[in-house]
Amino acid sequence: MYPIKGHLPRQSPLHAMLAPESVAVIGASADPTKRGYKAMLGLVKGGYRGAVYPVNPKAASILGVNAWPSLADVPEAPALALICTPAATVPGLIAECGKRGVKGAIILASGFGEMGGEGVRLEQEMLAQARACGVRLIGPNTSGVFNLHHQLNLLALDHVKTGDIGVISQSGNMLLSLALEAEHNGEVGFSTYVGPGNQSDIGFNDYLRYLGEDEHTRVATLYVEGFRDGRAFLQTAREVSAVKPVVVYKSGSTAQGQKAASSHTGALAGSYRMTVDVLRQAGVNVVQYSDDILPVAEGLGRLQRSPGKRVAVIADGGGQATIAADRLTEAGLSLAVLSEETRAMLKTALFAQASTANPVDVAGSTDANPSLLATCMEIVANDPGVDSVLLVGMFGGYSQRFDESLLGDEMRGAEAMVELADSSTKPVVVYSLYTPVKPPALRRLREAGVPVYASIEKAVRVLAELGARGEYLARAGQAPVAAVVSSAKGQALIDNARSQGRDLLEPEAKALLAEHGIGVPRERVVRDAAEMAEVAQAFAGTPVAMKIVSPDILHKSDAGGVALGLEGEPALAAAYADIMHSASVYDAHAWIEGVLVTPMAAKGVEVIVGLMRDPTFGPVLMFGLGGVFVEILEDVAFRAAPLSRHDAASMIDQLKAGKVLEGVRGAESVDKDALIELLLGVSGLMEAYPHIAELDLNPVIAYPDGYAVVDARIILERPE
Incomplete structure (x- = not known):
């Protein structure tokens, strides 16, 4: 494991909600098909150590736990209420929570703002009640919550390993997919999960802040359909990404996907391309494909960063070395140029036919001694021109492919790789074609925190994100340029236009730019034929462009309001007359300020x-x-x-x-x-x-x- 810088100062109110000392399950049920049953099952089977208060007026006990007819009857104020009842009951129950002194509630029900109409009104009523009585809300329309380090499992998910990946996901199925993938992986575990639902109260920026403060979380991972307050999220992301990685998968990358996201959560799904760019600007590692989420989260959680994008590849096969080189280049990484000293050391360790240029192809040198791969990795890792090391090939499978006697040598090689990973600041990532069968040497690497992947593409994706994070951290804290301060002239231009209910005219827009040091070309606005003659003299010997100036004519060319490459007073005068006539024909009621005359821009x-x-x-x-x-x-x-x-x-x-x-x-x-x-x-x-x-x-x-x-x-x- 690589160290992280630490955690943000503890400020989030979510700690009390996600690590509560007691939980009331309102709508607890003995019916296995009900979510109130699943929540109780998760608490009981998960070994939750706090007090559990099932609330159900028709049951004496549920899963062996005494039940209470109402929240008012519970013997103490629970730290958290999980509300499993229909949407129509929620506003009233929130009011009851407030009276009872409950500070946080999770609302599972759908039927709120995501439905529109009456659902919007119901969500507003619920939120008003919560704010009036000081109850913080997760949801509504949430898939649930778990905090495995506190044995709080309100989803009753089985076989989920406790670990250090925190997940916030607007899709419950996405969480389930990650959990099943982690179970198959065998070494990946989770700290906290929250389904934010409609984010009526607590939003993505609040959840991210919590994960940034959580001592059990090494990487924050988010599946996002839409942000409520993107500006606040960017600020929080800058703070969190300075201490630990933040991985985001943003759905809605197509027009169809954006429409689906809006109907599913009631959230606004903006331009995908813009969202990706501003998230990366804030230090977020954005993944494009859903099956990259867990590999990238695992790799960043374990390795944290790379000092750069120069990768050394050690391969035991030429074909996979070539594939790795292709994928690295496509991902914006570079093949490190190995020093002559490094290459000489590799030649000493390997057969004469081995290639010591990067990618390094051992060419059969390791068939009888696979631990040599670890030796080669250490040699290239010590090269100052290398930022990270990628091993590709069949490591872990030598004893299966050739002879069982090689198992001991593979295990020694694995131990050496673990030592290298622990002692080096340069990430070590392994791709092995034997990954799916989980041989002992690969299990040892995984247990020690060395990422092992079943495809070269996944390994390269992780290296790319490690490099991106390293670059971000190298410049983190670089301040924006000094703020632009408004001027009296600039404000007057805007105030005048707004008082007339219009936008700035082109000459006004350029005047505002010039007021703040942005270079604009010399130009004049002509309002009559006499002024046209004067302007023609001012621009004598210079080809000019002429454009109509009118708040009512946005598409100047369509109105015949543009003339280019003009020179000499007769040509300018004729063009002025033509432009004014064409504009009046195009829109007889248009207000025309005049015609803009400016030198033709040179080609560029x-x-x-x-x-x-x-x-x-x-x-x-x-x-x-x-x-x-x-x-x-x-x-x-x-x-x-x-x-x-x-x-x-x-x-x-x-x-x-x-x-x-x-x-x-x-x-x-x-x-x-x-x-x-x-x-x-x-x-x-x-x-x-x-x-x-x-x-x-x-x-x-x-x-x-x-x-x-x-x-x-x-x-x-x-x-x-």
């Missing part, structure tokens, strides 16, 4: 910068390649504002088509430093001007020595 790389006030995560910045790239490829990156300098740089580096920014076909690379400054400048505008709802700079032309904001649009929140 088109990018887009956007800022939106997301209902879940608050202000979020977007960056991507413009033109057809953003419309067809949707190659964009998101970060929650305000940004740090690393956040801005990582947005640019994240783009799949980012090589376009580096220059193609002889073109120079764009000025990334200027783009970083642009992103940082835009980042704080929503904080400085809270009435900005959206900002769109599209396109921005990026050059080797700067950028040009060609078009700018700022949408405002309307006055009530």
Whole structure:
């Protein structure tokens, strides 16, 4: 096991609810088909050491435990109430909990906000009662809770091993899937599980905070359909991920999935791509596939982090060495370049035909002595150019494949690998094709906390997340850039537009950007023919673009409101007349401020910068390649504002088509430093001007020595 930095200071009220000294089961039942029976069974069979109070007016005892006709009759105020009765009874029972002094309740029933209509009203009534009497709520519509270190098993799940993986899941079936997978694995166990249900009171950020404080949890694992307060979750994730890993599987990655998530939990499922980006920004390890959840949680829980992304591969077969190299490269990891000293040591240990370049192929050297694999792993782990070690092949199966006499040598090799894992700060991960049959050497590795996987892909996924976490921790605490402070001129622009019930016009939007140091091109707004002649002289010798300026005409080209590449007074005057005429034909009632005249932007790389006030995560910045790239490829990156300098740089580096920014076909690379400054400048505008709802700079032309904001649009929140 690798040490973790510690735990967050103990502040969460959930400790009293998830490790209660006594539990009342309201709606306890002797009927095995009822959840009130399952809860009682879990408490009795699980050996819960606190007092249990079944509440059922028709039963004297349940599973040998004295029952009580009502909560008022229970001889003491229980620390926790589990409510197993129908939804309609819950508000009244919460009021009873308050009178009895119960501080926390778990509501199993569905039929609340996720159903809409009357269910919404019922949930509001329940929550009002809870707040009035100081009762905290888990649920409603929750699958239940367990805390195995306190023998609290309200799900009555069998064969669930006590361990260090904490799970919060909006799907009870997902918990069951993880539990069955862990049972098959044999070495993975759980600390706490909570089904948050509708999160009417306690949300994901509260549960994550609890797992961050829990001394029995080494990794927090969450299955999320929707967040109630994404902004609060991001802040909590930053705090927790600084001390222990946080793994999230976010469902709703497609439009169909998002619709299903909303109907299932009543939660808002926002843009999946945006959610993944802002979670990773906060230090969360996001997994894309559900069958990656447990392997990644196990690997991060045991190994915590990798100092970097340079991996050394030790293989006893060329084919699997090649597969490992392919998967590592695809995952954004790199094959470490082994030093000459390291390669010389490997040559001394192995047959002459062995390959000592990375991946290292032992080429039969270990057939009669499999412990040599551990020797090779130690050699490469000592190389300063290596961050982690991956063993691929048939370790653990030599005694089955060749001869039983090799078992002792394999066990010695396993012990050496355990010693290496314990003494090194570099993660050691094993893939063996014999993993499914659980031979003794692999069991020894697992028992000692060395992750062993049944596929190269799973092993690589874990290494990728270890590397991502290591990178995050190396920059954790990097502060956002200094906040943007509003100016009197900027506020006046916004106040004037809002008083007229409109958004900022393009010249106003660019004036606001310029007010805060964002470079915008020279431009003039022309309002009549006489002024057009003056402006034509001001731009003499420079090709210009002309665009209609009107709050009523959003799609300028559709209205014939754009003319490009114009030069000379006659051409500008004719274009002005054409634009004004076309705009009046397009919308005879449109208010027209004038025509914007600005120099034509030189050719470069088109990018887009956007800022939106997301209902879940608050202000979020977007960056991507413009033109057809953003419309067809949707190659964009998101970060929650305000940004740090690393956040801005990582947005640019994240783009799949980012090589376009580096220059193609002889073109120079764009000025990334200027783009970083642009992103940082835009980042704080929503904080400085809270009435900005959206900002769109599209396109921005990026050059080797700067950028040009060609078009700018700022949408405002309307006055009530």
